[in-house]
Amino acid sequence: MxxxxxxxxxxxxxxxxxxxxxxxxxxxxxxxxxxxxxxxxxxxxxxxxxxxxxxxxxxxxxxxxxxxxxxxxxxxxxxxxxxxxxxxxxxxxxxxxxxxxxxxxxxxxxxxxxxxxxxxxxxxxxxxxxxxxxxxxxxxxxxxxxxxxxxxxxxxxxxxxxxxxxxxKKTITELSPGGYLFEDRLKARYAFLDFLSKGKGIVFSRKPPEEIRSWMKRNIPVVWITSKAAKNGIITLKPRFIVESPETLCGDLFQEGYKVVLLESIESLLVEFDEREIAKALMTMKDMAIQNDCYILLQGEKEAFTPRMWAMLTSEMEKLD
Known part of the structure; x- marks a missing residue:
């Protein structure tokens, strides 16, 4: 050696x-x-x-x-x-x-x-x-x-x-159900892959689904966050649904057996909503994850948010990068 x-x-x-x-x-x-x-x-x-x-x-x-x-x-x-x-x-x-x-x-x-x-x-x-x-x-x-x-x-x-x-002095397997926050997209994806040891996972992203599957080297369920209509069998979700109906979204996911949810580029929600609305939705998702023994991984650019909003997120979610 x-x-x-x-x-x-x-x-x-x-x-x-x-x-x-x-x-x-x-x-x-x-x-x-x-x-x-x-x-x-x-x-x-x-x-x-x-x-x-x-x-x-x-x-x-x-x-x-x-x-x-x-x-x-x-x-x-x-x-x-x-x-x-x-x-x-x-x-x-x-x-x-x-x-x-x-x-x-x-x-x-x-x-x-x-x-x-x-x-x-x-x-x-x-x-x-x-x-x-x-x-x-x-x-x-x-x-x-x-x-x-x-x-x-x-x-x-x-x-x-x-x-x-x-x-x-802890490992992924020792983390409790709830919400976790990342600034770096790659580290969020590394964490998501390791969290899959806890159960079935799904990714929500602004990146095309095939790009994410290629990166992760597996046929992982991916939902493309876009206001465009779905084509070629790609599953899409409008940003509005994430912010306005987080309980319905998480309820459906957890009922379908998903244990780990990765939501990338949360800053993209700022295009249609203000920070207060986004924060409320993300906290609801975190609470529902706790109630259902599941994990919500959130990734976003710190610079896109006000210091107050980012402080609110880090107080609610454990930051892992």
Missing amino acids: PNITDLDEYFSSVIERLKCLRPKEVLSYAIFNEDEETKYYEELARRVKRDSIKVLFIQMSDESKEHRDRLYRLFKKLYTDEEPVKVDVPPVEVFPYYSEFEKANDYLEALEYCMKSELFAKKVYEMLISYAENEDSRGIFSQLALMERDHYLRIRKAYEFIGGFMDK
């Missing part, structure tokens, strides 16, 4: 080795590296027990494969009659970190390793940008560098989410 504190020094030494190679060799290295990263995240997803982190690792594996395929297509475009070859530089996964995922700290150590690995990949693509021989190549490497940065940020949010529960 690696000493994670030594990884920065190790990655720096690999970067120095890569600087001595020709552009074709660095591109080959990146292709093989993405291939190994795909397999690494697949294995982590197989081992992990926590649903939120399993989904994260599946996302990372799928996207790493996409990166590898894009790089391979670029290689064949630049070097038509050749194939990528392994170069004499140690791979990122020379010390693959595998955890038993029994304790929260196991998750934190694995995620810390992954964060460092993603930052390393970002540096490799930034190097390739400087080597790029045309604008198309430079554009691809720039996009991949940004994607690796996005990977890093998503993993960091998962790290912060789990670390936050460690600081509170």
Whole structure:
């Protein structure tokens, strides 16, 4: 098992080795590296027990494969009659970190390793940008560098989410029925996935249902919050119904057996209603969740609300991010 504190020094030494190679060799290295990263995240997803982190690792594996395929297509475009070859530089996964995922700290150590690995990949693509021989190549490497940065940020949010529960000395399974508040959408989704251990869940969002199902890697029930008429079998709900009929909405959901409800982008309700009306509806939803032994997860942008409204929400709902 690696000493994670030594990884920065190790990655720096690999970067120095890569600087001595020709552009074709660095591109080959990146292709093989993405291939190994795909397999690494697949294995982590197989081992992990926590649903939120399993989904994260599946996302990372799928996207790493996409990166590898894009790089391979670029290689064949630049070097038509050749194939990528392994170069004499140690791979990122020379010390693959595998955890038993029994304790929260196991998750934190694995995620810390992954964060460092993603930052390393970002540096490799930034190097390739400087080597790029045309604008198309430079554009691809720039996009991949940004994607690796996005990977890093998503993993960091998962790290912060789990670390936050460690600081509170509690777990999802120990939380009581009621309402919970999030500012960050990704952390709200991670929590929703973990809350599914308590029962059936449903998502209400301004995002298209297929986008959310794709993100969550499962066929989860999703209701699109929109004033537009439903099309193509998509289930929709007008914002007005949430604010004006929260008891009917929650009553129907809980009667249908839903235990966990995620309501994203509550700030979007401000388009039609004032804060007082929204606060009243959300508090009603929270009270009904308590009465029915269920969970309401609310996600919204703090900056969209007045300080008074946000203080009211945080006094009524436990904030989990």
